[in-house]
Amino acid sequence: MNLKSFLIFGTILATPVSCLAEEFSISFEWGDIKKCNTGNPNRVSNPIFTLNNVPEGTKFLKFKMKDKNVPGFNHGGGKIEYFGENVIEPGAFIYKSPCPPGGTHTYEWTVTAQSKKSGGKLAVAKAKKKYP
Template sequence: MKLLIRIFISLFFLTSTVNAAEFGLAFEWGNLKSCTSGNPNKVDNPIFTLINVPEGTKILQFRMKDKQSPYNHGGGKVEYAGQTTIEPGAFKYKSPCPPNGKHTYVWTVTAKNEKKKKIGKAKAQKEYPE
């Protein structure tokens, strides 16, 4: 199933109207425990798919925000060594957990070089619960 999701995500990016050289991000929530209480759980990161990561990237900084609430869900840093997928367990964050209905969550990844200077940024968003 994970392989099919990754293939779909890759095909989406390859056939979308996004510039072929543009830094891109996609994600799947994965096996999140259902949460709609407004009290998020500390969980492993989702499965991230990276497209066209800028040359010279050494660190990827991930952050998630809720578009309907100012709550900061945190994120984490991952050393970048050419991978196109970041698997769950690379870092922990506070899960999506909207108290009323669905919320839209935005993941932002910032690419940084060896001097920790920002060299690229990509975003992806999804509703939760889906």
């Protein structure tokens, strides 16, 4: 083995496995939710979520939305059974829609991959977006 091969091979061996695997991530689109800017949210179906690199062993996904401008307001979320899909369509759960009073707020969804319904946290992914 020459020096260049040794350095490349040594670098691969020294790289932690966690760096080689892609991290759990999400993205979302608001979809066709009823427009709201009164500060009184509607109860609506979940946004369209796209999931990437869901951890092996995931049996449930827990969703939670936070208004970054008013973090104390509970918009809720939901928990669903996970069967390996990469897209979660509207209708999986109901939550309180974004509804900033007279302006734009930033909302963040947190999704926790769980190995069992009551916990067993495997990974957490977050995504945020402005509304409207």
